[in-house]
Amino acid sequence: MSLLNHKILGEGKPLVILHGLFGSLDNWMTLGKKWAEDRQVILVDQRNHGNSFHSDDFSYQVMAEDLLKLLNHLQLDKITLLGHSMGGKTAMEFATHHEEKIEKLIVADIGPKYYPVHHHTIIKAFYSVPVASLQSRNEADDILAQQIPDFGIRQFLLKNLAREKNGFRWKMNLDVIANKIEEVGKSLNQNAGFGKPTLFVRGSKSDYILNDDLNLIHSIFSDSRLETIENADHWLHAEKPQEFFQIVNSFMC
Structure with a gap:
């Protein structure tokens, strides 16, 4: 379980x-x-x-x-x-x-x-970030800023970014959330x-x-x-x- x-x-x-x-x-x-x-x-x-x-x-x-x-x-x-x-x-x-x-x-x-x-912009922004090759959190912020100008929203979203030995990863299951986003509005x-x-x-x-x-x-x-x-x-x-x-x-x- x-x-x-x-x-x-x-x-x-x-x-x-x-x-x-x-x-x-x-x-x-x-x-x-x-x-x-x-x-x-x-x-x-x-x-x-x-x-x-x-x-x-x-x-x-x-x-x-x-x-x-x-x-x-x-x-x-x-x-x-x-x-x-x-x-x-x-x-x-x-x-x-x-x-x-x-x-x-x-x-x-x-x-x-x-x-x-109504979350298409955020999902698109997440996918625009090359998490496997990121060098820093600031780099991710700069990329997100191209689609999400609000600093506070970006800081909220970046809490999903986890550092690993060889780079970064998203904590949330982005693919499933994106594919089943209709479920959120039901x-x-x-x-x-x-x-x-x-x-x-x-x-x-x-x-x-x-x-x-x-x-x-x-x-x-x-x-x-x-x-x-x-x-x-x-x-x-x-x-x-x-x-x-x-x-x-x-x-x-």
């Missing part, structure tokens, strides 16, 4: 955090350490990401099954589950199938609806349901959760509410960490 790579911080009531597409548990280390002052925090690398195993299977169903295996291995019940973007979709998929495992659910800047694929089963307390958090500058989506959200997540962080985009936890921390903390208490 392949277990997801994970890191456990602190002690107390468990909070499990799932990163988004092209991310890893490292993206949540700063906030995780803050929450770990009062509770146990389990940071997780999803399959085909970070230091977790690679697999040709890549869907929300199998990612939810991965999480169930990990929770059973750690003997965890009654968790608070937090997921951002793709991790939020995994969290929603898990919650609607394993409600008994969850006390509270937090979904960051993603809804249960279908999203058209909608939740709209006949599903989850009745435990649920918090959706969106950025005011992001278009991932629109006001028109609220009816669908409430039809599946009957005890849910939405908070908006002003002047934040899709990576709201990185752009406005203090505001995000306070909103989530208030909900968990």
